[in-house]
Amino acid sequence: MSTHAAGDGPSLPIGPPPVRERADAARNRRRALAAAEALFAERGVHSVTMDDVAAAAGVGKGTLYRRFTDKGGLASALLSERAIALQGEILGGPPPLGPGAPPELRLRAFTTAYLRFQATHLDLVLLSETSTPGARLRKGSYAFWAQHAEMLLRARGVRDPLERAEVLLAGLSAEQVSSWLRDQGRDLEALVEAMGRLADALGSAGT
Structure with a gap:
């Protein structure tokens, strides 16, 4: 797994080597x-099949399945560059998202930036995280987010x-964010503030 130095923190994984x-x-x-x-942008994630993608791309279905396995694999690959x-x-x-700010400010900045990322790419993230049981925890990006948050909390x-x-x-x-935004109709900016307060509480040395 490749790493990049975080400036004032440990090296963090950003994914497998090319x-x-x-x-x-x-x-x-x-x-x-x-x-x-x-196709996802035009018709929505759930209306597109792997066969549709193969036909639009002009590649064989077998080639597509071997490379990506399923739509969850396609979603993960599309999210990779954005992540x-x-x-x-x-x-x-x-700073405060990058190095140079106190850890409590960086933790809040990370929390709000990641929540906005999830909300912006919600259908793709849902597909990538729920395609198979435990997929969210096995993603290479999850290891990065967890190690970064742990580093700041340890500090x-x-x-x-x-x-x-x-x-x-x-x-x-993604499932939680989807429930808040779509099922409960919560306001994204209110959620950003609420999750920022949660990050503050989790990072409080007195708790």
Whole structure:
């Protein structure tokens, strides 16, 4: 797993090292992802089949299934570049999301940025996290988010920093965010503020 230094923190994983692809395989991958992104945007994630993506991309169905397994795999691949962009801001962007701010401010900034990320890409994140049991916890990006939150909580000197980090991430799961926004009709900005307060409480050294 590759790592990048966080400036004033430990190195954090951002995903597996790049794999060298044959030119035709790389081209098919790009075409499949472009087709999936266009179809998901046009028709919605749930209305698109793997066969639809293969036809739009001009690749064989077997090739598509071997590369991505299912729609959850396609969603994960589409989210990967967007997650890496957020990870880059955390690792080297301006404070308080990036290095240089006190850990309590960085934890709140991470919490609100990640909640907005989940809300912006909600259908894709739901598909990637619920395609198979435990998929959310097995994603490479989950390890990054958990280690980053744990690092900040540890810097605050709280008890059980890993467990607190995982509680925070559970509250930011796509299923929970979807329930708040779609089932309960909650306002995103109100949720941002509420989750910011939760991050403050989890990072309080007196608790």
